[in-house]
Amino acid sequence: MSGTFDRTISNTDVMRRRATLLQRMHIDGVLLLLLLLLATGSLFILYSAGGKNLDLLLKQATSYGIGLTAMVVVAQFEPRFMARWxxxxxxxxxxxxxxxxxxxxxxxxxxxxxxxxxxxxxxxxxxxxxxxxxxxxxxxxxxxxxxxxxxxxxxxxxxxxxxxxxxxxxxxxxxxxxxxxxxxxxxxxxxxxxxxxxxxxxxxxxxxxxxxxxxHNYQKQRVLTFLDPESDPLGTGWNIIQSKAAIGSGGVFGKGWLMGTQSHLDFLPESHTDFIIAVLAEEFGLVGVCLLLLVYLLLIARGLIITVQAQTLFGKLLAGALTMTFSVYVFINIGMVSGLLPVVGVPLPFISYGGTSLVTLLAGFGVLMSVHTHRKWIAQA
Known part of the structure; x- marks a missing residue:
């Protein structure tokens, strides 16, 4: 009994030390876990959407590494320091x-x-x-x-x-x-x-x-295509028609990883960037899309909790705006790919290929972590 009790105490001490390490690094564990889940899922989907291109995968993984580093660095700065500069x-x-x-x-x-x-x-x-x-x-x-x-x-x-x-x-x-x-x-x-x-x-x-x-003319054409994609099915309406076909063909459980036809047979343009969720829907079906949306909702919920708990007006305004803007990015991309909104070239956050966008998004979550974790240190002081 005493051995079991000692092991329980030891495990508790380890958990406390880990929690303390994250606090000292000003990292929010919940946000970090959700972001790592998205990173892992992104690399799996990108490998398929990019035609099994290892160079593309390596570039995205490198961008994730740079972005996570930027997130940790940004999280070290107090919100009042950010406001000053x-x-x-x-x-x-x-x-x-x-x-x-x-x-x-x-x-x-x-x-x-x-x-x-x-x-x-x-x-x-x-x-x-x-x-x-x-x-x-x-x-x-x-x-x-x-x-x-x-x-x-x-x-x-x-x-x-x-x-x-x-x-x-x-x-x-x-x-x-x-x-x-x-x-x-x-x-x-x-x-x-x-x-x-x-x-x-x-x-x-x-x-x-x-x-x-x-x-510009091409932007006007995107709006007209949104209103009637069948008016030019082999031209401007091609992307959205093929995207809908990919989403619909996935059904509930999808065709399986690397088994999508729309992207692998090059029917779906921009499959690794703006239209990557169509690849996800085709290969993992409705279940895969719902799991992704669940992770997004958890991220947004965590961001809103950080907003409510922020102790400065600057932190509250900034955290709330970043969280709500992130939710709009998700809504626009999914609405665009599913034909509910015109195509405006907005990538799917953390999933689409793109270095600058990915690093910037992770830096934004570093700001959220700074607002939250520095609040805790102020409260403990």
Whole structure:
């Protein structure tokens, strides 16, 4: 009996030391576990979606390693330290967008990258998706809330600058994500409902104006294809038709890993990036998709808990905006691939192939961990 009791005490001590280690590293164990589950699932799906391309898999695994390192590093900084340096970060991010505008690397008809040959190629717009809500949270956290006309106008200007620069690349999907991330901070800050409803009412004339004066022809075609994909089944409607076919053919349990036909026979374009969930649905069926959605819901729930428990206004606004923006990314991609939304080129978080996007997302969760774990240390001090 005493031996069993001693072993129980020993196991308890080990668990405490592990918990203490995570706390000292400012890592939230729940978020870390869920992110590692997504990382593992991502590599399995990507291997199949990428046509068993080991180089692609190695690049994604490397990006995960860099991203997890960035997450741990970011989590070490206290939220008040981040708030102090956010204005400089915003200026640097806008400078990088200007560099893209004049000296950017062009691929597939878009200029979105900064390319340093032999060193790195990255998208500054991905960084802006984190910097923008941080900047709005910093600005509003030092003002009286709910924000008045002046502070709301300043916040909208801070959002409008990156929106215009990213839209010119052109990258409508990312530009809209930046707007959404900043708008969530305003909403959490207590923006008056009459202004919220006014903004919703203004969407119609804004959409009409963008249709005639802002959107490129290929972007207009995506909207028309969304409304009637069968109008051009071998052209612009091909992607969404094949995506639906892949999702439907998976049934409840799927065809099995590496057994998908739409992706392996090259019927499904962009199968390793924007349309990767169609590969998941075909090979693992409804069950696989539901398990992925469950992990996403747990991540979002954990983010909302961190938001509620945040002890500073800056931390609360930032954590809430990052969590809600992440949920929008998931909703847009799944809605796009299933034909419920127009195709706007938004990758599936943590699953789609892409280095800069992956590192930025993990850095964002590092911010969430910082808000949560530094709160605990403050409470214990």
């Amino acid at each position: 956010v204005p400089l970060g915003y200026l640097v991010a806008m400078t990088l967008l200007l560099v893209v505008e004049f000296f950017g690397y062009t691929a597939m008809g878009a200029t979105r990258w900064i390319n340093i040959p032999g060193v790195i190629r990255f998208q500054p717009s991905e960084i802006v998706k984190i910097i923008t809500p941080m900047t709005i949270a910093w600005y509003l956290s030092t003002r009286a809330l709910p924000p008045g006309i002046k502070h709301t106008a300043v916040s909208l200007c801070l959002i409008l600058v990156p929106f215009v620069l990213i839209l010119k690349q052109p990258d409508l999907g990312t530009a809209l994500q930046v707007v959404v991330s900043g708008a969530f901070v305003l909403f959490l800050a207590g923006l008056r409902w009459r202004w919220v409803f006014g903004a919703i009412a203004a969407l119609v004339p804004v959409a009409v104006g963008m249709w005639y004066f802002v959107l």
